[in-house]
Amino acid sequence: MLLTASCYFYMVFVPVYILILGGTIVIDYFAGILLEDTEGRRRKFYLVASLVANIGVLAIFKYYNFLNDNLSQLLSAVGYQNSIPRLGILLPIGLSFHTFQAMSYTIEVYRKKQKAERHFGIYALYVMFYPQLVAGPIERPQNMLHQFYEKHYFDFQRVVDGLKLMLWGLFIKLVIADRLAIYVNAVYNNADKHSGVTLAVATVFFAFQIYCDFSGYSNIAIGAARVMGFKLMTNFNRPYFARSISEFWKRWHISLSTWFTDYLYIPLGGNRVTVPRWYFNLFVVFLVSGLWHGANWTFIIWGAINGFYLVFAIVTAKWRKRLTALVRLDQFPTAERYVQIITTFALACFAWIFFRANSSQDGFLIVQRIFQFEGPFYMGELQQFGYSILGILCLLLIESRQEYFLHSALPFKSGFWLKEQFAYAILIILILMIGVFDSRQFIYFQF
Amino acid sequence: MRNKFVRVAVFVLIVFLMDRMIGIVCEKLYHKSNDFTIHKLCYTIDSTKEELLVYGSSRAQHHFIPTIISQQTGMRTYNCGFGGRGLLFSFLQLNETLKRYQPKMVVLEVSPNILIDKDSEEKLKILLPFNRRDGLIHDALTKGDAYEKIKLLSSIYPYNSTIASLVSSIRRTNVDSANGFIPLTGTIDTVGLTSKIASSFETSVIPKERLDEIGDIVELCKKHNVRLIIVASPVFQTSAVYDTLMQQIANTCNQFEIVSFWDFTKAEGFYQNGSLFRDNLHLNSHGAVQFSEMFSKKVNELSLARVDDNVH
Numbered sequence: 027m028l029l030t031a032s033c034y035f036y037m038v039f040v041p042v043y044i045l046i047l048g049g050t051i052v053i054d055y056f057a058g059i060l061l062e063d064t065e066g067r068r069r070k071f072y073l074v075a076s077l078v079a080n081i082g083v084l085a086i087f088k089y090y091n092f093l094n095d096n097l098s099q100l101l102s103a104v105g106y107q108n109s110i111p112r113l114g115i116l117l118p119i120g121l122s123f124h125t126f127q128a129m130s131y132t133i134e135v136y137r138k139k140q141k142a143e144r145h146f147g148i149y150a151l152y153v154m155f156y157p158q159l160v161a162g163p164i165e166r167p168q169n170m171l172h173q174f175y176e177k178h179y180f181d182f183q184r185v186v187d188g189l190k191l192m193l194w195g196l197f198i199k200l201v202i203a204d205r206l207a208i209y210v211n212a213v214y215n216n217a218d219k220h221s222g223v224t225l226a227v228a229t230v231f232f233a234f235q236i237y238c239d240f241s242g243y244s245n246i247a248i249g250a251a252r253v254m255g256f257k258l259m260t261n262f263n264r265p266y267f268a269r270s271i272s273e274f275w276k277r278w279h280i281s282l283s284t285w286f287t288d289y290l291y292i293p294l295g296g297n298r299v300t301v302p303r304w305y306f307n308l309f310v311v312f313l314v315s316g317l318w319h320g321a322n323w324t325f326i327i328w329g330a331i332n333g334f335y336l337v338f339a340i341v342t343a344k345w346r347k348r349l350t351a352l353v354r355l356d357q358f359p360t361a362e363r364y365v366q367i368i369t370t371f372a373l374a375c376f377a378w379i380f381f382r383a384n385s386s387q388d389g390f391l392i393v394q395r396i397f398q399f400e401g402p403f404y405m406g407e408l409q410q411f412g413y414s415i416l417g418i419l420c421l422l423l424i425e426s427r428q429e430y431f432l433h434s435a436l437p438f439k440s441g442f443w444l445k446e447q448f449a450y451a452i453l454i455i456l457i458l459m460i461g462v463f464d465s466r467q468f469i470y471f472q473f
Numbered sequence: 474m475r476n477k478f479v480r481v482a483v484f485v486l487i488v489f490l491m492d493r494m495i496g497i498v499c500e501k502l503y504h505k506s507n508d509f510t511i512h513k514l515c516y517t518i519d520s521t522k523e524e525l526l527v528y529g530s531s532r533a534q535h536h537f538i539p540t541i542i543s544q545q546t547g548m549r550t551y552n553c554g555f556g557g558r559g560l561l562f563s564f565l566q567l568n569e570t571l572k573r574y575q576p577k578m579v580v581l582e583v584s585p586n587i588l589i590d591k592d593s594e595e596k597l598k599i600l601l602p603f604n605r606r607d608g609l610i611h612d613a614l615t616k617g618d619a620y621e622k623i624k625l626l627s628s629i630y631p632y633n634s635t636i637a638s639l640v641s642s643i644r645r646t647n648v649d650s651a652n653g654f655i656p657l658t659g660t661i662d663t664v665g666l667t668s669k670i671a672s673s674f675e676t677s678v679i680p681k682e683r684l685d686e687i688g689d690i691v692e693l694c695k696k697h698n699v700r701l702i703i704v705a706s707p708v709f710q711t712s713a714v715y716d717t718l719m720q721q722i723a724n725t726c727n728q729f730e731i732v733s734f735w736d737f738t739k740a741e742g743f744y745q746n747g748s749l750f751r752d753n754l755h756l757n758s759h760g761a762v763q764f765s766e767m768f769s770k771k772v773n774e775l776s777l778a779r780v781d782d783n784v785h
Contacts, residue, residue, distance in 0.1 A: 412637060451488045464598070
């Protein structure tokens, strides 16, 4: 039944794409069995065949036109014309997510850390489980497959907790992310017409927009799965409270960060290599991570900036420690923490410029404008702006309580039952009152 | 288990009561609001008593000056136009008005941009506070969106995103001194205009259901015995596609004998006269004054012709 529901969910978007997903599921299912049943060099062949099938689908649907366009530009620069046609195809929804989830299965079976799944329906459900099919979290077979065999009984508290998490996800998506999107889109879609201050504010807004959009979806997915008795991995852990970029990446899109750590960074040698190679590994991982997000130079630049941040942080670690001691910041732990949080947030915001910019040229223009500190400030409609600011403050207030007191994914916890219920009821009322209902999609669905 | 059931019931009750109470407050505030858009919408649906009513999108809202039309035609006029709204919106607005009284004349501004706008019906949501008023409004709002019916179970949802406007407009006064008209200032920037016009009209065919909406308004006016004039107001510059779309509108309007269709698209003195336009589709305040005078003259000619007909 779950599989049927998942198929229906996927087919709501572009029905025929179920055939592509089905094709890769069949390949990976048999690859898993063959990997388990075979020894020796043939195992590598089956693994490569499975990876080629998955990456091939990604390459055709996501990267073909990007590579072709860049080839055209390159050839035209040297006086040739590219005769390879562009493909007029739509990107299947959540392609990068379910492809990576499928790849993690075959890699784990190859590494003999996971038994091959012999039940086709269960394996198909592992790839297609609808709460996380289109935007993650990108699960691992060790965490998911056994759950499909377990009997799930009705547990009142678990269902209530799942619904609360879904409600919190809906709140931050509809009330905060989609409200911020109105201002961000107005500014970023006309970047050349706005001043540095306006672009800086829009960038900060976008930082919160993308967080609330994506973590909102993750909360809804995790909550929906929990209602049905499934436990999905945590995907966000209040990343804007991180004190360094490396901590930020341990808190942001955790399922993807750990995927890259397990299947790219460590196979490249991780940090158990020469120092220059270590830096190279870090940089490459973030470059690939950027490319994973989209076939556009903006994402590649975004990945490169994050890779640079991490390498720079390692290189300058000693100097920064000395500087902290020199200005005696280390004697004031709270102040030091705030400085670190704000610095990390500012660095993340700088990288987000390229993530959101419509083109890399726009991205560079925005950076240039921001550092010029010139021009008037565009506020847009005062009420929209007010809702946006209120939304951010509300988020920071609730998340700081979660971070420092509650230590929970749920936004409210109280010993007084009625007080807690009122808090959740107010969330529903606020969604109805100021939620934006005409936004069509989650940002990460496009990846 | 019983305890758990009670807990769920208490939570649902809290949400229900909060929703109802806040919904009632919003409703009261909404109908007394001095926010221009809300005030104008409530007025056009509940309170108009003028003899000549102008309907349409932003081109109606910015082109027809009621004070000039009233002075020159002798008919008290109100501009019911709303920016970005399509013909279905005008139909629903007019339908509510005609339940109350019969104006002497209804003017409908129709232009190709609004008839090919895919989102114009999405903008019907401004009518959410009136969803319980009429089955037609409710159906239009819930058509094509199953979730909308569920959302409309809430008393707050119809007032979604209006709360700040409702509260901030309490102290405002005299919000609608120009009888629904909003003047535009500035003159058109013609740099790259031809390519902008070309890119803004992607299709040269108006969907049949949009053209049918003209027929619905004609039928409504016929049923209530109200004179309907369909007007295409001036534009700065057209393109071949624009002209094709305009021809489709003209053909549709000319099917109805009782309708007068006045095409001012390329009116002399307006066409390519940059001093009268704010952008390609919108007249500035100077343009609106001249157009309102020109329109009033034509209305007077029509009235005289009718008098002559009656005499003969």
